[in-house]
Amino acid sequence: MLPISYGTAIIVFCIGLYTILSKRNLFKTVIGLSLMEGGVLMLITSSGYVPGGVPALLPFAGGEPVNPLPHSFTLTAIVIGAADVALALAFIIKIHRRYGTVDIDKIRGLRG
């Protein structure tokens, strides 16, 4: 089961990378960034998997708990990712006000 989980994380990460590389729309770039972040978070969370583990809530009913450390790291990363996306969107709104477009090529063309 674990290889499927890792594979999903890798696929999501690569979809995000492709989105960033191929799309010219800045909003789609931000979507790609979020997808890449989601892939990394999936990888971190699945690395804490324990075969037959129970949730890390005391008392551990019916077995050994999963590793709680990746969960808390993931929480930190989610918050930072949300902050990232918010700031990126704010900049894109500013760019749209200034140039009237969110296409990178057109913005480059405007400014030489």
Next chain:
Amino acid sequence: MKSPRNLQRLGALALSLALGWWLWQGVTISPFQGITGPAARYIHGTARDTGAANVVAAILFDYRGFDTLGEASVIYTTVCGVALLFAKRRYRRSSHGLSFIVKRSMALLVPFILLYASSIIVMGHLSPGGGFQGGSVMATVTILFCVIYGSSFEAARVSPKVKETIESSGALLFVLIGLVGLVTGGAFLTNIAAGFPRGTMGQLFSGGTIPLLNIAVGMKVGAGLSTLFYSMVKILEDPTESSPPEV
């Protein structure tokens, strides 16, 4: 124009596929040998050291509480940045919101969303959840206000000044609780060793500072996210560009 564009796309696809294949080759699953390192200490020491039932909450707000303070300041910095970017222009008008049915349904839902959010925050040390998650749910209320009633209604009901005050006081509460540890001769954010009651594990009043820190972070995240959304929406709803649809 068409051909270089397709070439670029093909190159991006090839690069993504190559990277994915490379990462997939690096996946090795070693047989499970038991949790080692700091995680083992956290799992076995949570009941003794903190009295909280949720190990993740204990790690976030006790063992690595200072880390969480930094994490909360990331949100604070973002709110400051976005507010700074959109500081100059202020628009009085906003959209008129959605239809009467949607507005009434929202009014019925608000108390339940708020109750759910506060239960996530307050029970953060007992069940999955905590300040960050509950704060986000609480922020959805004001975001829904913006969408359904229009941003000026939202600003009239929950003033941006009040939200800023709530956010700052959440940060201040977090730091003050941390300073108690310093006053009693321990480290910053000391929990049980600084004399906070451990309580009975599984009860609402247990876990020393963890519920208090959860509430502080919940105030901070809830007010911060709602300020973020409002700052962006007030700039988007520019009446000079397109008049809002009348309902």
